[in-house]
Amino acid sequence: xxxxxxxxxxxxVPVLAAVTFGVFAVAAASPFDxxxxxxxxxxxxxxxxxxxxxxxxxxxxxxFAGRWWRWLTAALTGDLGxxxxxxxxVAQVIAERIGWSVLxxxxxxxxxxxxxxxxxxxxxxxxxxxxDRCVTSVAYALEAAPPFWLxxxxxWLFALHLGVLPAGGLSxxxxxxxxxxxxxxxxxxxxxVLALSQLPWFVLxxxxxxxxxxxxxxxxxxxxxxxxxxxxxxxxxxxxxxxxVLTLIGSRVPELITGALLVETVFSWPGIASATVQAAxxxxxxLLAALTVLATLAVLAGNLLADLLYGLADPRVAxxxx
Amino acid sequence: MTARTGRRAAALAAxxxxxxGAAACxxxxxxxxxxxxxxxxxxxxAQEPDTLSPLLGYGKDGNSKIFDGLLRHDAAMKLQPxxxxxxxxxxxxxxxxxxxxxxxxRFSDGKPFTAADVVFTYETILxxxxxxxxxxxxxxxxxxxxxxxxxxxxxxxxxYAAFAERTVLPxxxxxxxxxxxxxxxxxxxxxxxxxxYTLTNWSKGEKLTFQANPRYWGGEPEVKKFTMAVIKDxxxxxxxxxxxxxxxxxxxxxxxxTFGRDSGKKTLNAKTNDFRGVTLPTENKVTGDKxxxxxxxxxxxxxxxxxxxxxxxxxxxxxxxxxxxxxxxKGTERPYDLDAARKILDDAGWKPGKNGVRVKDGQQAGFTxxxxxxxxxxxxxxxxxxxxxxxxxxxxxxxxxxxxxxxPAMKHDAVLAGGGNPADxxxxxxxxxxxxxxxxxxxxxxRYANKAVDQQLEQARRTNTGSERxxxxxTVQKELRDDPGYVFLTHVDHVYVMNDxxxxxxxxxxxxxxxxxxxxxxxxxxxxxxx
Numbered sequence: 001x002x003x004x005x006x007x008x009x010x011x012x013v014p015v016l017a018a019v020t021f022g023v024f025a026v027a028a029a030s031p032f033d034x035x036x037x038x039x040x041x042x043x044x045x046x047x048x049x050x051x052x053x054x055x056x057x058x059x060x061x062x063x064f065a066g067r068w069w070r071w072l073t074a075a076l077t078g079d080l081g082x083x084x085x086x087x088x089x090v091a092q093v094i095a096e097r098i099g100w101s102v103l104x105x106x107x108x109x110x111x112x113x114x115x116x117x118x119x120x121x122x123x124x125x126x127x128x129x130x131x132d133r134c135v136t137s138v139a140y141a142l143e144a145a146p147p148f149w150l151x152x153x154x155x156w157l158f159a160l161h162l163g164v165l166p167a168g169g170l171s172x173x174x175x176x177x178x179x180x181x182x183x184x185x186x187x188x189x190x191x192x193v194l195a196l197s198q199l200p201w202f203v204l205x206x207x208x209x210x211x212x213x214x215x216x217x218x219x220x221x222x223x224x225x226x227x228x229x230x231x232x233x234x235x236x237x238x239x240x241x242x243x244x245v246l247t248l249i250g251s252r253v254p255e256l257i258t259g260a261l262l263v264e265t266v267f268s269w270p271g272i273a274s275a276t277v278q279a280a281x282x283x284x285x286x287l288l289a290a291l292t293v294l295a296t297l298a299v300l301a302g303n304l305l306a307d308l309l310y311g312l313a314d315p316r317v318a319x320x321x322x
Numbered sequence: 323m324t325a326r327t328g329r330r331a332a333a334l335a336a337x338x339x340x341x342x343g344a345a346a347c348x349x350x351x352x353x354x355x356x357x358x359x360x361x362x363x364x365x366x367x368a369q370e371p372d373t374l375s376p377l378l379g380y381g382k383d384g385n386s387k388i389f390d391g392l393l394r395h396d397a398a399m400k401l402q403p404x405x406x407x408x409x410x411x412x413x414x415x416x417x418x419x420x421x422x423x424x425x426x427x428r429f430s431d432g433k434p435f436t437a438a439d440v441v442f443t444y445e446t447i448l449x450x451x452x453x454x455x456x457x458x459x460x461x462x463x464x465x466x467x468x469x470x471x472x473x474x475x476x477x478x479x480x481x482y483a484a485f486a487e488r489t490v491l492p493x494x495x496x497x498x499x500x501x502x503x504x505x506x507x508x509x510x511x512x513x514x515x516x517x518x519y520t521l522t523n524w525s526k527g528e529k530l531t532f533q534a535n536p537r538y539w540g541g542e543p544e545v546k547k548f549t550m551a552v553i554k555d556x557x558x559x560x561x562x563x564x565x566x567x568x569x570x571x572x573x574x575x576x577x578x579x580t581f582g583r584d585s586g587k588k589t590l591n592a593k594t595n596d597f598r599g600v601t602l603p604t605e606n607k608v609t610g611d612k613x614x615x616x617x618x619x620x621x622x623x624x625x626x627x628x629x630x631x632x633x634x635x636x637x638x639x640x641x642x643x644x645x646x647x648x649x650x651x652k653g654t655e656r657p658y659d660l661d662a663a664r665k666i667l668d669d670a671g672w673k674p675g676k677n678g679v680r681v682k683d684g685q686q687a688g689f690t691x692x693x694x695x696x697x698x699x700x701x702x703x704x705x706x707x708x709x710x711x712x713x714x715x716x717x718x719x720x721x722x723x724x725x726x727x728x729x730p731a732m733k734h735d736a737v738l739a740g741g742g743n744p745a746d747x748x749x750x751x752x753x754x755x756x757x758x759x760x761x762x763x764x765x766x767x768x769r770y771a772n773k774a775v776d777q778q779l780e781q782a783r784r785t786n787t788g789s790e791r792x793x794x795x796x797t798v799q800k801e802l803r804d805d806p807g808y809v810f811l812t813h814v815d816h817v818y819v820m821n822d823x824x825x826x827x828x829x830x831x832x833x834x835x836x837x838x839x840x841x842x843x844x845x846x847x848x849x850x851x852x853x
Contacts, residue, residue, distance in 0.1 A: 031726045039455035040372060041835050042379055044725075045741065045753060047458045048763040053450050057505070082506040086526065087373045089506055160561065167558075169528050173364050173551050173567050274527045 001308060008304050015300065016293055021068055023292045027283050028064035035060065037282040038084050058084055060285070071289055081286030085278050090290045093275055098294075100170070101271035105260050107187065108194035113249065115195070116202025121238060123203070124210035136207065139200035147197040147259045151266035154189050165189050168268040190267040197259050198252060205248050209241030216240070243314055250306020254299050360851060362547035363824075365843055366559040366571035369836055370552040373510040374521065376492035377446045377499060379456040380513075383745065385830075385839025387532055387548065387846070388430075389492030389515035392421050392440065392474075397828050397845070399744055401486055405435065405493060405516065409486065416481030416786055421489070423472040427539045429495045430520045437468035442496035444476075446504055453505045459488060459749075481784045483791060484746035492517075518543050518847035528552060530838075534847075543847035545824075550838060563819060570820035572841060575633035578817040585822075590842050592816040592829035593646065595742030595750065597639050598703045599810040600691060601768040606734050608689045612805060613670030614716065619806040620656050621663035621714040622707055627812050631702045635815040641799050642742060642750035644813045647831075649747045649792065651799035663714045672715070680715040688717035692731060693738040695722035700738045703811055707738075732767050739767060739808070744831040747795050752779050755798065755807065770807030818842050824849045 035055045036043050043051065055061055059070075074081060080090035119139075123132040142150075159167035166172070166189075171182045213219055214237045222232050264273035272291065279287040374380050376389055384395050394404040403409060406421040413419075427435040444466040447454050462482040467475050478485060492515060499509040511524055518540060519532035532548040551568060553559040560577045562568050573581075581587045602609040602618070609615065624638035643650045667680055667687075675681035679688060691708060693700040701722065708718035718736075728737055743749040753759060756779050757771035775798050782794035802808075816832050820842055826849050832840045 031724060033726050036725055036729075038453070042455035044764045045458070046455050046763050047461075047759070047765060050455060050458045051763055053457075054453055054455060057451060057453050082503075085372070087375075087378065087506055087510040163565075167562075170525060173529065173549060173562070268528050270525050270528050 001311065004307065004311075005304065008300065012297070012300050016296055017072070019292055019296050020072065020289045021065075023289050024064045024068040024071070024285060027285060027288060028067075030283060032281070032283045034058060034084060034283045034285070037284075060084075067285060068289075071286060075290070075293075080290050083275075083279070083284055083287040085282035085284040085287065086275065090286050093287060094272065094290065094294070097270060097272045097275055100269060101260060101264070101273065104187065104191055104194065104264070104269060104271060105256055107191045108198065108260075109252075109256060111191065111195040112198035112202055113245075116199050117206050117238075117242070117245070119199075120203045120206025121210055121233065121241075123207045124214065124237075124241070125233065127207075127211050132207070135203060139203045142196060143200040143204075145197070146262070147193060148262040148266050150196055151190070151193045151263055154193050155266070158189060168266075170270055190263050190269055193266075194256075194259055194263045197263075198256060201248060201252060202245060205245050206241060209244050210237050211241075213237040213241040239313075243310065246309040246313055247306045249309065250302040250304070253302030254295075257295050257298060361545060362549070363545050363843070363846065363849075364549040364551060364567070364569050365841070366551050366553045366562060366568045367836075367838065367841075368552075368554060368556070368559070368572055370527065371838055374513045374524070375499065375504070375510045376443065376494050376513075376515075377452060377454065377504050378510065379454050381492040381837060381839060382456050382459065382490075383743065383833055383835070383837055383839065384490035385837070385844045386492045386515070386517060387519040387838065388513050388517045388521055389494070390427075390517050391490040391492055392423075393486060393490050395490060395745070395830060397830060399831050401490075404490075405440075406489075410476075410489070412486075412786060416483060416784060417478045419476040419478070419485060419489075421474045421476075423474065424539065425472065427516050428537055429497075429514050429516055430535055430537070431495070431498065431514050432537075433495065433497050435493070435495075435516050436471045437474045438471075439493050439496045440474045441466050441468050442500055443491075443494045446494075446499075447491075449504075451504075463488075482748075483783055483786050484748040487745040487749070490745075519548055538847070540847065544850050545846050548843070548846060569823075570818060570842065572816060572818050572836070575635040575815070575817050578635075578819050579633065581819045587819050588822045588827075590818045590820060590827070590829050591635055592818065592832045592841070593637075593644065594813055594816055594832040594834070595642065595644055595647075595744040596740065596814045596816070596832065596834040597642055597644075597742045597810055598700060598738065598740050598812050598814060599639065599808045600704075600707055601732070601737045601739050601808055602806065603732065603734055603736065603767075604769045604771060604807070606689055606736075607685055608687055608716075609736060611670070613666050613672065614687065615806045615809075616804075617663040617666045617714055618711055618716065618809050619803075620659045620666075621716075622710045622809055622811060623658045624811055625658065627703065627706050631699070631706060632812060632814060635817050636812045637815075639810040639813045641802050641810055642754060643747055643795070643799065644831075647744075647747075649795055651796040654799045654803045656803060660713055667715060674715055678712070678715055679717045686717065687715060688719065690719045690721055690731075690735040691738060692721050692723055692728045692735055694725055694728065699814070700740065704738045707809070707811065729764075733761065733769065737767060740834055742813070742834040744833055747791075748779075748783060751795065751798055752783070755779065755802070768807045772801055772805055772807070775801045816840065823852055825852055826850065 035051055038054060038058060039046055071081060083090050083093050086093050119135050123135040126132060155167045158165040166186050170186055171178045219232055219236050222236050261273040261276060264271045265277060276291050279291060371380055380386060381389055384391055390404045392404060392406040393401045396402050401409060405424055405427060407424050411420040423437060429435055446452055447457055448460060462478045462480060462485055463476060464479045465477045469475060495514045498514045502509050513521060518535055518538045520535050522533045523531045529549055529551045534543040534546045536542050556574055556577055559571045560573055563571045578589050581589060602615050604610045628634060628636045628638055637645060640655055672680040672682045672687055679686055691704055693704045704720045708720050711718045753765045755770050755775050756766060757776050759765040760769040760771060778794040778797045782791045785791055818841055820827060827842050829842050830844050
């Protein structure tokens, strides 16, 4: 297990280097000018001399490879640089925001996994039954629904039409303190939408896995030994049916990140996603690179987690061969 | 490790991760959770500031809630003393400005305000290492020195009559900002000023909250709590205003009209210097022709644009100076006259060709007009301009693009430009028209060159007498009528809808740039609740 982790960590180094190089290359090829973005409306009355001086100060001149190398060597010494678009050190931008994103994602993911497993098992128990047909058809419909659309729908229904939940933000508009109560109230809609967008994959995988396991020899053996249906379902069928779900948990991480990106934007949730959008549109190189590294790390860690969980749940899997 | 302990470890790790996530988010709690009281105000704004540091350009036109300048504007845009005790003493050659500072003013952290803070603020902005995109506005300033604790002397490179208008810019605290990286330090988000309000929280992308400064030298404001919610989408802003979430908001005219019958709300139209106009590049063979320029200038139907595009919330523009400004040169209005425009073109040899487009010496009377993509207001102005030009036989091809694409094309192609600063006519006229600034960044985009205009613009800077300056700017506006470098179309009103529950709610003449200080809340510190 330690060797697998170590090997994956080593492999992450070239991957991260390549990904950040790609970010700098793509940003350099975009038609957007970081100086113009930085200056904003003031740039529309600025003299050429001021603009040139800004270009110098921001360090956005020269080739993108050179900029990337300067960024990389500084990042290795722990200096992530300064975000031009937010006028703050990158480390501070991330520290201020990542907690809110982690909270949103963790709550949504936990709900999706638990609810998905529950519904999946319920549907698998009687495949073709009324409950199964309802659950699977809703799951397929949700699978096709983009998270921002679900978000807008939720705002329309709960915030505008029923008026029971706030439409966005972290706390009430007139208040600047975040209390537990108002946080839960404001977290409900975005977390529910994000969970809903992840739910169908878990439901369908669990349903399929448990359904298949119910027809396998160990389950038939257990049934013939007279074990209770509950023991058979939870002890035998669910255990082997969950295997594919464990790999799914890791592979859903990228989708979770893009989902959070859209959900945070729709609900003006002050997480890392809105900073990502701003960094991209303002070609804010240091911030964009750091955020890309974070997202890549999350994906790599998700894959590693999936493999480790798989190995733990099924002793037949040899981790050393992964 | 066995499978069982491994599972437990994994479960613990997962639980730990969730807890760590939750702990990382435990923002300070407390307070009543809902700030809506009788002494609080929540307004919706469309644009969020990049920074709250005056050293990087925040509040440069005055009215910043957290800071004060040496001077400030009153409702009529007249200069009044603020941190200075009175208006500055100007030397006879117009190159030295001396300010005496108000006694006993303290920053919100309790430190006294002195001349050193003024010197620090101006010197930092002038420093080329400071990333302040508006530095050029202090171009005239050579040096600033403190004489004792309460006198500051500004020395200029050239006589500049409008300089006092620049000293509305907010004064930062040297004790706090001086110890930080100016470009990225905490002062950008946690500013310390002398102003009527202190910033209590800035949740980026969501809102800024302010609290009344009990030690404010002008007296503690009656509106104790002031929140600016950042809501980019016009419809969402209107919806939240309707649900009572907001007390006031800036809205486009058509949305503001839907509040017309609401008795608890009132609509305020702020007059502005915010113009929309078309640049006529001198280096383009068609737009550089004086006949074409004069014909276009009277072939556009400005009144129709105000009625149709702005829903009446605006006025026809004949130059950067609005017609209701005291600086406007009466008699330079140009009424819509299509026949006269056609006659000018006929006389100049632009003969009607195929498809109604005029031709002269094989050259078609046509050019491209760019507008920044996504700007609906400029798009509508551009299309209206093109359709009016077509009536006169000039073919305008309208194109949208980002500024990155428009900038290199500006030399030859027309642009639907916008801008305007009401503080002094020099700010707009000099930058738009002086030939020395032709093609310098976004100054003088049309590369307009007119010797008489240059000379009058310089003359107006050198004189401190109001009547002489007025005469100079009158001449400039008359030259602009006879040889237009731009076709100015409209001045756009900014429209706000407010709960009708305060006294003293007014608007100032507003600039193009919507800073946080623009809007009816420009003087929120002076408001009182209606009983």
